[in-house]
Amino acid sequence: MPKLSDLLVPAPLRNTPKPGEAGAPKTPAPQDLKSAPPERPTDLGRTGEKALEAPVEAMAWIDQRMAASGFLTGMLFRKVPKGTNWFYTLGSATLFAFIVQAVTGVFLAMFYTPSTTQAYSSIAHINNDVFLGQFVHGMHKWGASVMVILVFLHMGRTFFFGAYKYPRELNWVIGVVLLILTMTMAFTGYLLPFDQRSYWASIVGININGTGPIVGPYLSDFLRAGPELGATTLSRFYAIHMLLVPGAIIALIGAHLYLVVKLGTTAPPWTKADKPRVATPTSNLDAGVSGNGYRPDGAGPTIAGVQIDGHNGEGAPA
Amino acid sequence: MKASDKQAYLEEYELLKKKGKPFFPYAVMKDSVMALVVVGVIIAMSLLLGAEQGPKADPTTTTYVPRPEWYFFFLFELLRVIKPPELVPIATIGIPTICMVLLLLLPFYDKGPERRPERRPLATTAGILTILAMGYLTYAGATSGSPTEIDMKVAPQYKAGAEIVAGSGCLACHKLGENGNNGPGPELTHIGARIPRAAIIRSIEIGPSIMPSFRELPKEKLNELADFLSSLN
Ligand code: HEM
Numbered sequence: 446m447p448k449l450s451d452l453l454v455p456a457p458l459r460n461t462p463k464p465g466e467a468g469a470p471k472t473p474a475p476q477d478l479k480s481a482p483p484e485r486p487t488d489l490g491r492t493g494e495k496a497l498e499a500p501v502e503a504m505a506w507i508d509q510r511m512a513a514s515g516f517l518t519g520m521l522f523r524k525v526p527k528g529t530n531w532f533y534t535l536g537s538a539t540l541f542a543f544i545v546q547a548v549t550g551v552f553l554a555m556f557y558t559p560s561t562t563q564a565y566s567s568i569a570h571i572n573n574d575v576f577l578g579q580f581v582h583g584m585h586k587w588g589a590s591v592m593v594i595l596v597f598l599h600m601g602r603t604f605f606f607g608a609y610k611y612p613r614e615l616n617w618v619i620g621v622v623l624l625i626l627t628m629t630m631a632f633t634g635y636l637l638p639f640d641q642r643s644y645w646a647s648i649v650g651i652n653i654n655g656t657g658p659i660v661g662p663y664l665s666d667f668l669r670a671g672p673e674l675g676a677t678t679l680s681r682f683y684a685i686h687m688l689l690v691p692g693a694i695i696a697l698i699g700a701h702l703y704l705v706v707k708l709g710t711t712a713p714p715w716t717k718a719d720k721p722r723v724a725t726p727t728s729n730l731d732a733g734v735s736g737n738g739y740r741p742d743g744a745g746p747t748i749a750g751v752q753i754d755g756h757n758g759e760g761a762p763a
Numbered sequence: 764m765k766a767s768d769k770q771a772y773l774e775e776y777e778l779l780k781k782k783g784k785p786f787f788p789y790a791v792m793k794d795s796v797m798a799l800v801v802v803g804v805i806i807a808m809s810l811l812l813g814a815e816q817g818p819k820a821d822p823t824t825t826t827y828v829p830r831p832e833w834y835f836f837f838l839f840e841l842l843r844v845i846k847p848p849e850l851v852p853i854a855t856i857g858i859p860t861i862c863m864v865l866l867l868l869l870p871f872y873d874k875g876p877e878r879r880p881e882r883r884p885l886a887t888t889a890g891i892l893t894i895l896a897m898g899y900l901t902y903a904g905a906t907s908g909s910p911t912e913i914d915m916k917v918a919p920q921y922k923a924g925a926e927i928v929a930g931s932g933c934l935a936c937h938k939l940g941e942n943g944n945n946g947p948g949p950e951l952t953h954i955g956a957r958i959p960r961a962a963i964i965r966s967i968e969i970g971p972s973i974m975p976s977f978r979e980l981p982k983e984k985l986n987e988l989a990d991f992l993s994s995l996n
Pocket of ligand 1: 536539627709
């Protein structure tokens with residue numbers, strides 16, 4: 446009984462187990478290619494058939510202009526190294542928590558007013574009157590804690606696995622900046638409900654910044670935006686929390702993920718590649734496509750009529 | 764890492780990758796399960812814990828103890844551990860800044876080829892100690908309540924001032940007799956003997972260092988507060 450996930454991989458990309466190995470098909474793999482293509486339904490009539498083709502044609506039209514399908518399929522079916530385990534889900538879990546924050550944040554922004562006189566009552570309005578308001582507000586509030594925890598867990602994973610070492614140093618550096626930005630979000634968001642707790646905690650937080658050497662006083666003046674914590678402080682925190690930092694986080698997550706795809710994720714440090722029976726020198730050309738079992742010379746397989754080339758940008762730099 | 768180490772790593776990595784499985788659907792499947800868990804936890808927390816508002820921000824009273832959100836407890840507790848005023852900048856910004864720089868530059872001073880944690884004793888120990896320290900500080904921050912009562916004998920004419928001290932969260936940062944947290948602020952038990960009344964008032968109004976300013980307190984309350992504090996000697 447094949448696993449569902451195995452069936453989702455297009456046949457040409459499958460790791461065909463060697464005959465005799467567990468999971469090897471009873472019939473040798475090459476025969477798959479000879480079997481006839483599946484019958485198309487014929488009883489739909491010509492218009493029905495046309496309608497079925499439309500999405501395919503639309504995709505082809507878009508792809509002619511974007512030429513992205515090669516990259517996208519390459520990215521989707523790129524190999525992750527042997528031994529990849531649940532610890533490797535922490536990064537995408539962080540990303541997911543960020544997406545939850547973004548979506549619930551947009552919802553809150555539709556009702557929130559960043560003014561000292563109205564901030565508190567607009568949150569009360571969200572909690573008490575808006576449909577599902579307190580629920581979404583609660584998701585945003587607790588999602589912040591979840592995201593902070595996940596960022597630290599993900600950082601711990603990459604630290605203990607030595608994943609910050611060559612060639613992934615830059616991705617670590619970007620990660621540390623993301624950590625600082627995440628904490629900045631947590632700090633600036635705390636003031637926005639404008640209740641006693643957030644007000645006094647923010648004063649202490651700003652004062653803590655102010656005790657720092659040299660830049661400290663400037664930093665706290667910048668954050669407070671005036672002699673007292675007041676209207677200008679609130680709108681400054683709001684702009685930082687809503688525009689400045691989220692924009693930076695999105696851009697840096699993009700760079701972070703680009704490097705993840707480009708360099709590939711590490712294998713756990715304990716995983717060893719068994720020595721291959723025939724020594725395979727890894728040339729640059731191979732590095733780009735190795736593991737996918739096809740070549741970028743046009744002889745490779747196609748998916749849905751689209752040539753899958755080796756143009757997925759992966760493979761470690763030599 | 765020597766050039767030969769780098770080459771060896773890349774070659775080993777290519778092999779590991781060849782033995783691996785495609786990102787879709789294998790890794791995607793795990794990531795999706797994890798994503799569901801994340802949303803599930805967030806939804807459950809929202810339903811169970813809600814998002815109640817506290818009382819509205821009010822600069823003229825501080826009925827609320829100034830406490831950061833839990834993930835900043837470790838920073839706040841650092842202030843309690845490192846007490847002398849001249850060292851405060853080191854605790855507030857110095858240590859966190861140094862830690863951040865060390866973290867940022869990690870790949871540039873830890874360049875050895877070894878990746879297994881049990882064979883990187885220095886890095887692994889440092890990592891574990893950091894986790895323990897942050898865990899301890901967070902725990903200390905979570906459990907250090909701030910008393911809202913003062914168990915000392917107060918002469919009737921100073922009762923009003925003592926109540927303001929108890930109700931204004933002063934004890935979150937100051938020790939007073941048997942009550943209050945010992946830090947980050949200096950002890951107030953004998954404050955009247957140490958500085959004159961005018962200096963006490965100035966401190967309350969200015970809010971030195973990280974202390975919030977209480978200049979919005981009504982004049983009368985300010986005076987009662989100062990009367991009580993300067994009576995402590
Ligand atoms: C908003 C925060 C972040 C997001 C959304 C994010 C996302 C990701 C994702 C999806 C991966 C793929 C592999 C995996 O999940 O383990 C990854 C890898 C990585 N991340 Fe992050 N990350 C974030 C923060 C950080 C931080 C704070 C650090 C460290 C200081 C970091 C360092 C790394 C490194 C070194 C890798 C490569 C790991 C490997 O190849 O094994 N990231 N990140």
